[in-house]
Amino acid sequence: MTATTANRAGKKKDKHAKGVGSGAPPWTVIALFILPAFLLYTLFMVWPLFQSLYFSFFEFKGLARGGFVGLRNFHELFTRYPLNEQLPRAFLHNVYFFIGTMLIQNTLGLLFARLLYASRFGKRFFQIVYTTPYLISALVVGYLWSLMLNPLFGPVNQVLKAIGLGALARPWLGDPATALPVIILVNAWQWVGFPMLLFSAGLAGIGDDLREAARIDGATSLKLFRYIELPLLLPVIGIVTVLTFIGNFNAFGIVWAMGGVNGEPAGATDVLGLVFYRTAFRGGVDAFGLASALAVLMFIFIFGVSMIMLGRFRRWEEDLT
Amino acid sequence: MRTKSVLLVIALVAILAVLAGCAQAPAATQAPAQQKPAATQAPAQEKPTEAPKAEATEAPKAEEKEPVTLTVWSWRTEDEDAYNEIFDVYEKEHPGVTVEFVPFVATDYNNILATGLTGEGGPDVVQLRAYGGLQPLVEAGQLEPLDGKVSTLSNFSPDLLKGATGVKDGHIYGVPFGIQTLAVYYNKGIFDKLGLSEPTTWDEFINVLETLKKNDYIPIAAPAKDTWMLPIIHDTVGAPRYGGPEFEQKVLAGETDFTDPNYVASIQLVKDLQPYMPENVVGVSYQDSRTLFLTERAGMFIGGSFEVGYWRNEGPDLDLGIFRVPPAPDSVIDHPLTPGWMDGSYGVNAKSDAKEEAIKLVEWMGTKEFGQMFTEKIKQLSPVPGTEPKDPLLAQFSKFYEETPASYMLLVDFRYGDPSGTTLLGNGIQKMLLGDMTAEEVAQSLQEGVSQWFQPKK
Numbered sequence: 115m116t117a118t119t120a121n122r123a124g125k126k127k128d129k130h131a132k133g134v135g136s137g138a139p140p141w142t143v144i145a146l147f148i149l150p151a152f153l154l155y156t157l158f159m160v161w162p163l164f165q166s167l168y169f170s171f172f173e174f175k176g177l178a179r180g181g182f183v184g185l186r187n188f189h190e191l192f193t194r195y196p197l198n199e200q201l202p203r204a205f206l207h208n209v210y211f212f213i214g215t216m217l218i219q220n221t222l223g224l225l226f227a228r229l230l231y232a233s234r235f236g237k238r239f240f241q242i243v244y245t246t247p248y249l250i251s252a253l254v255v256g257y258l259w260s261l262m263l264n265p266l267f268g269p270v271n272q273v274l275k276a277i278g279l280g281a282l283a284r285p286w287l288g289d290p291a292t293a294l295p296v297i298i299l300v301n302a303w304q305w306v307g308f309p310m311l312l313f314s315a316g317l318a319g320i321g322d323d324l325r326e327a328a329r330i331d332g333a334t335s336l337k338l339f340r341y342i343e344l345p346l347l348l349p350v351i352g353i354v355t356v357l358t359f360i361g362n363f364n365a366f367g368i369v370w371a372m373g374g375v376n377g378e379p380a381g382a383t384d385v386l387g388l389v390f391y392r393t394a395f396r397g398g399v400d401a402f403g404l405a406s407a408l409a410v411l412m413f414i415f416i417f418g419v420s421m422i423m424l425g426r427f428r429r430w431e432e433d434l435t
Numbered sequence: 436m437r438t439k440s441v442l443l444v445i446a447l448v449a450i451l452a453v454l455a456g457c458a459q460a461p462a463a464t465q466a467p468a469q470q471k472p473a474a475t476q477a478p479a480q481e482k483p484t485e486a487p488k489a490e491a492t493e494a495p496k497a498e499e500k501e502p503v504t505l506t507v508w509s510w511r512t513e514d515e516d517a518y519n520e521i522f523d524v525y526e527k528e529h530p531g532v533t534v535e536f537v538p539f540v541a542t543d544y545n546n547i548l549a550t551g552l553t554g555e556g557g558p559d560v561v562q563l564r565a566y567g568g569l570q571p572l573v574e575a576g577q578l579e580p581l582d583g584k585v586s587t588l589s590n591f592s593p594d595l596l597k598g599a600t601g602v603k604d605g606h607i608y609g610v611p612f613g614i615q616t617l618a619v620y621y622n623k624g625i626f627d628k629l630g631l632s633e634p635t636t637w638d639e640f641i642n643v644l645e646t647l648k649k650n651d652y653i654p655i656a657a658p659a660k661d662t663w664m665l666p667i668i669h670d671t672v673g674a675p676r677y678g679g680p681e682f683e684q685k686v687l688a689g690e691t692d693f694t695d696p697n698y699v700a701s702i703q704l705v706k707d708l709q710p711y712m713p714e715n716v717v718g719v720s721y722q723d724s725r726t727l728f729l730t731e732r733a734g735m736f737i738g739g740s741f742e743v744g745y746w747r748n749e750g751p752d753l754d755l756g757i758f759r760v761p762p763a764p765d766s767v768i769d770h771p772l773t774p775g776w777m778d779g780s781y782g783v784n785a786k787s788d789a790k791e792e793a794i795k796l797v798e799w800m801g802t803k804e805f806g807q808m809f810t811e812k813i814k815q816l817s818p819v820p821g822t823e824p825k826d827p828l829l830a831q832f833s834k835f836y837e838e839t840p841a842s843y844m845l846l847v848d849f850r851y852g853d854p855s856g857t858t859l860l861g862n863g864i865q866k867m868l869l870g871d872m873t874a875e876e877v878a879q880s881l882q883e884g885v886s887q888w889f890q891p892k893k
Contacts, residue, residue: 176572
């Protein structure tokens with residue numbers, strides 16, 4: 115362990131020395147190039163972030179800021195009925211969303227990537243087919259599937275009835291038991307191409323010499339996948355996990371399109387993004403402080419967990435190498 | 436080493452993504468449909484919604500009249516042509532004044548308006564939501580108080596003006612333009628075929644429902660996926676059961692609350708009607724339910740005067756009638772009621788450059804001349820006394836409201852705080868229809884929710 119760290123530090127120094135030696139541009143030039151992006155980023159990303167932190171300590175009257183209220187908004191989030199019930203429920207739904215997406219979307223993504231890697235024909239075609247849905251807006255995808263799953267007019271139930279599986283026909287998005295799983299599936303349908311592309315790239319990056327060596331040692335395809343490819347995909351798995359986590363905890367469009375602003379039916383599809391939206395824009399006179407408080411908490415949580423995940427995956431990876 | 440740098444890049448991307456998410460959120464970028472009953476139908480429109488150019492307009496002086504352009508903001512994209520015709524009349528009567536009607540998509544309107552009123556270049560005259568929906572603008576000091584400045588306000592009853600009043604300061608901020616009322620639509624063709632007539636007692640009502648059901652019609656095309664419709668159904672069916680205006684006064688005075696057995700019984704009525712609603716009613720959206728009624732798969736639809744325009748456009752051949760739900764057994768009030776509310780008003784931007792002219796325009800909007808054109812061209816009920824709707828259905832709504840008025844109390848009195856009464860009851864009834872809550876629990880939840888901000892006037 116210590117050897118690797120020393121090694122890495124040494125290389126870093128090397129690189130640096132080489133940079134200076136080869137006549138890197140002066141820092142003023144570098145700064146000039148960075149400045150436009152930095153300004154835009156600060157103005158539209160960093161500044162609003164700090165602003166929402168600032169807002170979360172104030173009371174509001176419409177858009178006009180009122181007096182300083184300390185941590186009252188944060189306290190309200192967990193005590194005001196029915197927010198105090200909706201918030202934990204929505205959080206739990208985000209957790210389900212994340213777990214479901216990991217299990218379904220990312221596992222399928224890996225499977226498709228592996229199958230496509232092995233196939234000689236139609237590779238390009240299938241890659242395009244699988245990635246097309248994520249070019250469509252989440253809202254459009256949501257509406258499309260809402261129509262298909264409509265209990266009265268939708269083709270899904272009509273097909274089920276037509277082939278004698280009428281017993282399976284149900285109001286998919288109207289039954290609290292099926293609504294969230296259905297949304298997770300639709301979301302996976304839309305996004306499965308994304309992990310697939312990343313995994314494909316990862317698989318392509320694994321040297322053929324490794325595979326050949328394993329084959330010579332008598333590894334079956336399954337063993338090859340389990341003991342060679344999967345461990346070497348760990349960095350990609352880490353990336354996919356973190357991006358899935360961030361995406362799922364910020365989920366809004368697809369859930370809104372399929373479950374409405376209240377996460378229908380009966381809050382069964384409510385997620386943090388919807389709670390935030392309702393608090394901010396349906397919350398009446400004093401709404402923005404409370405909503406800002408929620409935004410701040412969501413940011414801290416998502417940022418914190420993402421960081422922890424990244425650290426964890428890096429350690430695993432180091433343990434393997 | 437390569438993987439390490441990749442991870443570093445990804446970490447940066449991750450931070451960026453989170454920052455972006457947080458940064459965008461408060462900026463009101465996403466905009467789900469806001470399906471308030473007051474907003475009537477709000478179909479997505481292709482109408483471009485560019486911000487209106489603020490024509491710098493000087494306040495006109497008494498001697499020389501400079502041409503003035505007044506900008507009117509509205510959430511009714513579908514009414515643009517009608518409003519333009521109406522304002523043409525005003526322009527003809529007031530030379531030198533140009534009125535520009537700028538509608539925005541209803542779902543984004545509240546946010547656009549709140550922002551538009553903060554700076555320069557905003558509108559002069561604004562369409563305002565009623566009751567609780569008005570308060571954020573009032574409390575932010577963005578509207579001009581109109582009492583004492585607009586003579587036509589005296590045309591309206593105090594009850595109506597309540598919807599345009601700042602709840603804290605008591606000033607009036609808008610001239611009411613519309614009212615909405617609730618009743619049951621029925622398909623006359625289906626009723627004739629089955630030999631049914633408008634029910635006048637609860638037993639007859641149940642008989643109508645049973646007959647429709649036996650003949651494979653969905654008796655009531657109710658949507659329970661869109662929770663905002665559920666308090667509407669509740670009030671249309673249950674107002675006499677809990678006591679309508681009598682109960683409203685008692686609740687406001689703190690003499691009783693929503694856990695009152697009569698109110699609980701009125702919620703139970705909705706559950707009792709569930710067998711006559713579409714199967715899996717919680718999966719049925721508002722649009723689905725309207726389609727069921729339009730396609731004659733359902734015999735009745737519980738709704739409001741705000742749907743008349745939709746039926747006329749989408750089903751011009753349908754022969755429709757409306758009736759009031761007869762009082763259920765043990766009702767506190769022994770006659771049917773027609774719940775209604777003030778739909779919205781027109782007010783003046785406190786920062787308008789042409790305030791005087793803007794006030795004159797809203798004053799005109801309180802006249803019978805405007806009210807009559809409004810009800811004829813826009814097919815909504817006008818609150819101006821003496822206006823007569825031409826559409827027979829609207830005329831019927833108007834007659835019902837005159838005969839048996841009541842407040843849709845959860846909208847009128849319980850939207851001043853968060854959570855609102857309509858939200859709580861809607862969510863509660865939905866859970867009741869799913870079998871997850873009893874009527875008592877729904878009433879309890881409503882009471883618990885509103886009591887966090889509602890103080891009865893002792």
